[in-house]
Amino acid sequence: MQLKLISFVLIILHCMDYTGCQQHNTSRHWQHKQISGVSSGCQQGGCLTCSDYNGCLSCKPRFFMHLERSGMKQIGVCMTSCPSGFYGTRSRERNTCTKCSPECDSCFNKKFCMRCRIGFYLHRGDCRNNCPEDMVRSDTQRECVRIAECPAECELCVNSETCTRCQPGLYQLNGRCHRVCPDDYEPNDKLMECVPQVHCQVAEWSEWTPCSRSGTTCGFKRGQETRTRQVLQYPSPFGGPCPEISEIKDCVVIRRTCPGRRPNDRKQRRNRNNNRKDNKGIRREKKRERERARDTGDRQDSRNKTEHRHRRGHYLEPFSPKEGLEQ
Secondary structure, rough: HHHHHHHHHHHHHHHHHHHHHHHHHHHHHHHHOOOOEOOOOOOOOOOEEEOOOOOEEEEEOOOOEEEEOOOOOOEEEOOOOOOOOEEEEEOOOOOEEEEEOOOEEEEEEOOOEEEEEOEEEEOOOEOOOOOOEEEEEOOOEEEEOOOOOEEEEEEEEOOOEEEEEEEOOEEEEOOEEEEOOOOOOOEOOOEEEEEOOOOOOOOOOOOOOOOOOOOEEEOOEEEEEEEEEEEEEEEOOOOOOOOOOOOEEEEEOOOOOOOOOOEEEEEEEEHHHHHHHHHHHHHHHHHHHHHHHHHHHHHHHHHHHHHHHHHHHHHOOOHHHHHHHHO
16 A cells, blocks of 8 residues: 555656656546547647547646637647637646637636726726726726826826826817817817817819810810819818919900801801991980971971960950049
């Protein structure tokens, strides 16, 4: 009995050395040699037995078995410590890497997280969406931190130098609060922040268009030509405004007949214009005749009235004052 106990102690001490442990466990895992593809001569340092298809099947003592996905299969890897997002669990059979909770980036065990993923904040080993009332969220640390004594113009801060929310009427920029935004910045009343100004940007001028008049490019001597440019970037409310995006200038071309127009069209237009002038002259002459007739009639009426008054005076007998006294 004592000899068996001594032998067992010697075996344990011998297993503290990885090489001796490997030689001792060779007899323990002899059955793996009977399986096709299983070998104890693995090249990976922490691997005790392995398979050509699945990688490590068992690990040396103090190593952790971690399964890595490769396509549709999982490959075993023996590691001295588990990767980020996993924690190590030890047992008599083997040591394995176990995945942390979904919101945890690094953990000590399943119930105690040490670093949270983006969007979560660590508080007493727990990853939360929101922090307690007396604490604020720190995006850099991904933790809930105590509210520091904020400056007077700051309503909420991370520390005494970094403000996350300003007092009403102030604008936040790079952790500071401003009544008036610095140069090259403008206030955003919706976000209550100072945002960079955006100035208008335009492209180069286009070529001048052909000289035209009323949409045509022939049949005239004086016309206009234009050029334009596009707006590449419209300005913000306080940014530099856009310059003119179109220009028009007068132009002179050699008069030529439009294609497809008959040569006598110009004569016809000239005749129409002359007819219009003649019609206007006729209308003017008729108007003058009406005015002369009106004047003649007025003079005739005046003459008739004068003659009528003369005739009335001729037939009336003159009144004598003496005849009145004699009666």
